[in-house]
Amino acid sequence: DPRVIIDDFQGLLVDYAKKRGVNVVLRGLRAVSDFEFEFQLANMNRKLDPELETVFMMTGEDYFYVSSNLVREVASFGGNVDGLVPANVAAGLRAKYAPRG
Helix, strand or coil, X not given: CCXXXXXXXXXXXXXXXXXXXXXXXXXXXXXXXXHHHHHHHHHHHHHHCCCCEEEXXXXXXXXXXXXXXXXXXXXXXXXXXXXXXCHHHHHHXXXXXXXXX
């Protein structure tokens, strides 16, 4: 989709959003603990830029337990992370944590 851009930045989200002309940020939530942190972050961003809106989207029940830390830990012990991350990420994790010998 030409409306979707994958990018990275350093600094404040509100500054990046202003630079890109973005006024809505979509954030994913897995659990209540995510909401507490994301709610604080959204309110700080609103304080810094009242024009920036944050929209929260809940993950599906099939993936609410998945986190990057958990995926890395499983991969580091040789566990299968296929279906939890894109195929290229799973391959990269297998290569990173492959036994060296």
